[in-house]
Amino acid sequence: MGRGQLILIEGLDRSGKSTQSAILAEKLGKSKLLKFPDRSTSVGKIINEYLTNSSFQLSDQTAHLLFSANRWELNNEIIELLNDGYFVILDRYIYSGIAYSLAKYEYSKTANNSGVIASTTASEQMGDVEWLYGPDKGLPKPDLTLFLTLDLVELGKRKGWGNERYELEEFQKIVKSSFLRILNHEEDETVELVDVSGKNIEEVTALIWEVVEEKKVNQ
Numbered sequence: 450m451g452r453g454q455l456i457l458i459e460g461l462d463r464s465g466k467s468t469q470s471a472i473l474a475e476k477l478g479k480s481k482l483l484k485f486p487d488r489s490t491s492v493g494k495i496i497n498e499y500l501t502n503s504s505f506q507l508s509d510q511t512a513h514l515l516f517s518a519n520r521w522e523l524n525n526e527i528i529e530l531l532n533d534g535y536f537v538i539l540d541r542y543i544y545s546g547i548a549y550s551l552a553k554y555e556y557s558k559t560a561n562n563s564g565v566i567a568s569t570t571a572s573e574q575m576g577d578v579e580w581l582y583g584p585d586k587g588l589p590k591p592d593l594t595l596f597l598t599l600d601l602v603e604l605g606k607r608k609g610w611g612n613e614r615y616e617l618e619e620f621q622k623i624v625k626s627s628f629l630r631i632l633n634h635e636e637d638e639t640v641e642l643v644d645v646s647g648k649n650i651e652e653v654t655a656l657i658w659e660v661v662e663e664k665k666v667n668q
């Protein structure tokens with residue numbers, strides 16, 4: 450039995466990651482779906498409190514390290530599943546960790562920042578991609594990353610906005626440019642952008658499946 454494949458679905462908030470990663474896991478058969486942040490673990494419970502309670506305070510560096518620690522909590526499980534020949538489908542992972550922190554750094558320099566999304570003083574570490582990547586170094590690298598991108602007008606119309614810390618249109622714009630800055634999709638053959646603008650769920654599923662077949666990760 451060969452090693453399984455690690456497939457990552459990344460994207461902006463409400464871009465359809467959870468919907469599509471569940472469909473992909475189903476289509477691939479022997480698979481396990483994992484979502485980050487995993488809010489059920491010890492560290493995940495603190496992250497959940499941070500995301501849902503705007504008066505719960507953490508410095509930007511602390512929040513960054515906790516999101517990474519949450520990935521390390523599942524590291525052994527991911528490795529074991531891959532060794533057992535499973536497709537492991539991840540709903541967010543390392544790229545989210547870096548892109549959101551980088552976006553917080555940019556946002557902390559804007560006049561709109563009230564201290565909820567990012568600390569009011571920009572800290573040098575949050576603008577330093579090397580520092581941000583540091584704690585994730587050593588985690589398994591995805592065999593394929595699909596980044597779901599969506600135009601910002603359409604994103605604003607999706608259901609359930611405004612309930613969590615980072616769900617502000619102004620901030621999401623910066624998140625999108627941060628992702629595009631770090632994904633390295635033009636050089637890295639394992640990273641593909643999937644533009645889901647104007648596409649319904651079935652159409653997005655078809656686009657994703659096209660890439661999965663082209664990259665032969667389903668074999």
Ligand code: T5A
Pocket residue numbers: 460461462463464465466467468469485486500516517541542543545546547549550607608615616645648649650653
């Ligand atoms: N974060 C995360 C960090 O800062 N650092 C990190 O290291 C990590 C891992 C929570 C926050 O944490 C941040 C990023 C986030 O701000 P989360 O729990 O993954 O992360 O939260 P969201 O990404 O916001 O998760 P959502 O569930 O809201 O978004 P999804 O999964 O992208 O979207 P989905 O599939 O749930 O769909 C959202 C809605 O759109 C509809 C769905 O039915 C649903 O109502 N929809 C569509 N509508 C129209 N057309 C389509 N094609 C649609 N596809 C789905």
Ligand code: NA
Pocket residue numbers: 466467540
């Ligand atoms: Na999600």
